[in-house]
Amino acid sequence: MRDATGIPAIVLMASLIGVGGLCRDVGYPMGAGVLSTLLVWAAPGQIVLFAAIAAGASLPAIAIAVSLSSVRFLPMCMAILPLLKGPRTPIWLMVLLSHYVAVTAYVQGMRVLPDMPQEKRIAYFLGFANTVMLAATLSTGAGYYLIGQMPPAFAAALIFTSPLFFTLSMIASARRASDWLAMGFGFAITPLAVVVAAPGFDLLLEGLVAGSLAYAGDRAYRAWKGL
Amino acid sequence: MMETVAISPYLVIILAGFLPSEIWRWLAVFLAKDIREDAEILVFVRAVASALLAGVVAKLLIAPSGGLASIPAFWRGGAVVAGVMGFLAFRRSVFAGVLVGEAVLVIVGLMG
Numbered sequence: 002m003r004d005a006t007g008i009p010a011i012v013l014m015a016s017l018i019g020v021g022g023l024c025r026d027v028g029y030p031m032g033a034g035v036l037s038t039l040l041v042w043a044a045p046g047q048i049v050l051f052a053a054i055a056a057g058a059s060l061p062a063i064a065i066a067v068s069l070s071s072v073r074f075l076p077m078c079m080a081i082l083p084l085l086k087g088p089r090t091p092i093w094l095m096v097l098l099s100h101y102v103a104v105t106a107y108v109q110g111m112r113v114l115p116d117m118p119q120e121k122r123i124a125y126f127l128g129f130a131n132t133v134m135l136a137a138t139l140s141t142g143a144g145y146y147l148i149g150q151m152p153p154a155f156a157a158a159l160i161f162t163s164p165l166f167f168t169l170s171m172i173a174s175a176r177r178a179s180d181w182l183a184m185g186f187g188f189a190i191t192p193l194a195v196v197v198a199a200p201g202f203d204l205l206l207e208g209l210v211a212g213s214l215a216y217a218g219d220r221a222y223r224a225w226k227g228l
Numbered sequence: 229m230m231e232t233v234a235i236s237p238y239l240v241i242i243l244a245g246f247l248p249s250e251i252w253r254w255l256a257v258f259l260a261k262d263i264r265e266d267a268e269i270l271v272f273v274r275a276v277a278s279a280l281l282a283g284v285v286a287k288l289l290i291a292p293s294g295g296l297a298s299i300p301a302f303w304r305g306g307a308v309v310a311g312v313m314g315f316l317a318f319r320r321s322v323f324a325g326v327l328v329g330e331a332v333l334v335i336v337g338l339m340g
Contacts, residue, residue, distance in 0.1 A: 007323075008323045041245040046245070050244065053244075060243060067248045067249055071249035073252075073280035076274070078260065079260045082257060082260040083263050083270065099256060107277075154338045157299050157337050160296045161296055164288045166322065166326055168311065179271055183275040183277075185282075187278065187281070187286065188282050192286065194283070195291070204284065210279075211279035212278070212279040212280070213272075215275040219271060
C-alpha cells in the first residue's frame, strides 16, 4: 500500500487525467471513462479506444485496434503470474490477479516480488494494484472535467507521463542482457515495423522480432560468459 | 456497418475495450498454468514484453495522439533523452527523470 502512494500512482493519475479528457472529447459520459479505467486498465489501450471512437470507426474495427495494442499483456502476464502463483492458488484467483496486470503493477511486481516470500506476494500485489487503480479511477473522473481548461502544453505533458515513466522504469529494473537488448531493439525496430507491417500489426511484429533478437543475444552472452 | 453512436457508450467500452484487451490476460493465465518462475521460456517471454513496451513508447513518439501531437517530433524525442539524463544525474531516480523530461516538454510546448 505504501509503495502505491508514490511515483507509480502519480504517473498513472497524470496519464488517466489525459484519458478522462479524451473521453469527454468524444462526447461520452464521465462514467464511461471511469468504466474504461476499471475494465480496460491500460492507458495506451484506452487512448486507442477513444481515438478510434473519435474517428468514427466501426465496433469490430475499434475492438481489433484495442486488442492489438493490448497484446503485450500476454507476455507480461505470463512473466508475472508464475511469481504470484502458489502451490494451491485457485484458477479464479489467477484470473482476478491477471486483470490487474498493466505496466504499473507489472514493473513494480517484477522489481519487488522475486525478493518476497511466496505467501506474501498475492496480498502485496492486490494491495498495491487496488490502490493505484483507485487513484487512477478518480483521476479519470477528474480529467473529464479538468482537461478542457488546461493549456495544450500541459495536456501534452499528461499524455507524455506514462511513456516517459515506462522508459525510465524499464531502465531502472533491467537486470540482465536480454532486458537491455529488448529495450534497444524495441526502440530501433519500431519505426521500421510501422512502415513494413499492415496497419495495427506493427507492435506485434516489432515485439516478436525485437524480443527474439534480445533472447538470442542473451543466450549468446551467457554462452560467452560460460553461464 | 455498425455505428458506434447507435449503441450505449458503456456497451462500447465493454465490447470494444474490455473484452479485446482482457482476452490476452485470460489466455496468459491458461498458458502460464504449468510454468515455474525460473523456467527458461520466461526469459524469452520477458524479452518480448520489454520489446513491446519499448515499442509502445517509440510509437507514441513517432505517431502521437491527442495533445502530444502539438509538440514537434524532435522535442518529443528530446524530452525522453532529457528524462533519461535526469534519471542518471539524480542517483537513478525515476521521479527526477520524469520531472526533468516533463519540464522540457512543457517549456517547449509553452514557447511553441
